[in-house]
Amino acid sequence: MKFDLWYSEYQTKSLKLSTKVKDVLYTGKSEFQEIQIIDTYDFGKVLILDNTYQTTERDEFIYHELISHPALFTHPNPKTVLVIGGGDGGTVREVVKHPSVESIDFVELDEKVVEACKEHMPKLSCEIDNPKVNTLFTDGIKYVAETEKKYDVILVDCPDPVGPAKGLFEEEFYKNVFKCLTDDGIMVQQTESPLFNTDLIKDVGNYLKEAGFGIIKPLVCTIPTYPSGFWNFTVASKKYNPLESDREEIKEKLKEIDTIYYDEDVHIGVFLATPKYLK
Template sequence: MEGIWFTEKQLPGLAVSCLVKKTLHHEKSEYQDVKVVETDTFGTMLLLDNVIQTNVRDEFIYHEMISFPALNTHPNPENVLVIGGGDGGTIREVAKHPRVKKATLVEIDGVVVEVSKKYLPTIAAGLEDPKVEVKIDDGIKHVKDNKNTYDVILVDSTDPIGPAVGLFAKEFYTDVFNALKEDGIFVAQTASPVFNGEMIKRIHKDLGEIFPVKDLYVATIPTYPGGYWCFTMGSKKHSPREVAKESIAAPNTRYYSPDVHFGALALPPFVEELVK
């Protein structure tokens, strides 16, 4: 795959293409097809089963937005779990937060971790942070086995296919609730409000039956389907809408800020309809 166009078929009637200058790595792990390519527009890009996961040009948007809204909503997020996210971008942002003391990454596919360290060093840099512990394990099992442990849990998963299917199930959200401490917060990426509305409705309904506080916020991420993405939060106590603006930490961020924290919660009417 060199000097040709890679095309990801995002939906039955939608595809996105990138000009690939060079294939840097390709192997089949136990769980998925793992590929790293050098693209003309987005730089180095990680593909899993030929689906774009992250790239060096716009990764900061996703990784900051899955992390900081919850970290700043919780008054003292000392112990944080990231499920998935083997590229290291989310755990990198978590480790930057001044009140985080320990960050655990549980990734099912060790190949993703090793490949990211080698070919995506700016994204994977956080994997070597002294706050971070990396476990190659099943995240679904991990939350079942660790009750009342974490202040914040972030689910940085692929789409709900293959090994990630269980990460979008109500049973998993219940186990996440139980793995959180009494004022814990959970966030998951929940795809496109333009193309995945029914899934978002179902997730929001499920979380409403488990968590006292639930919310949804959005960000613009160019390489994901439609370029408009949402994240869903479940909280035992704290609301992202009630955070004191002066308390928000945004260390060396490029997208997230105190203003963006609240702006991301201002939903267009068609998105509000999904979560009523």
């Protein structure tokens, strides 16, 4: 007998995305969640947490470049960066590319995810041990509530708003993020699907406004393995408007920074391309 092994995620009760599995590379359980890393035919290695696709080798550049570079190129000189979540290391890898950045505090809840990705997904986790990166295994919600540090950029690379990540989408969290940013600081968070989660996107926008951010901009892109594939990041800024960035300056800086997706046009395009109904 010969079996085909497939991994299926129920993205809603009535929508299922299935990938054929080449190999199961890791399967484990931490105190927070179930962790799997599988190898697939279409997406290469895939990280799965609690039966939810998190990131894939094939398309991770879309997510990781778009959560990081629009903010890091909007700020003229980002030196200190806080990354909350993103245990696979992809976001940290993009931040490390910026020569202006002197230190990155990488706050991830689940050490087991980082360990698994360090072993099985080195393309993503390759910069976690960079001397500029200071890794802290703790709750990001608690961290921003308690720390007295200030950051130029805060990137919230969080899972869906269920379980321990729920608080990353609540009013209190955004107030603390505002507090932890310098006077010209910028934050970015993944904020789910503009097709399936419009209410959440609206709520986050309102919380950010109440927290004191003057500039709040959604950006859209495609993340193939997320529900509907249509995805959204929200950028909140105290001073700099990403739509007013100098494209020539970004182009100049990009001579030193390798990207696959992001360039000076994408910097503007992902904001402008946001559908009318979401604005």
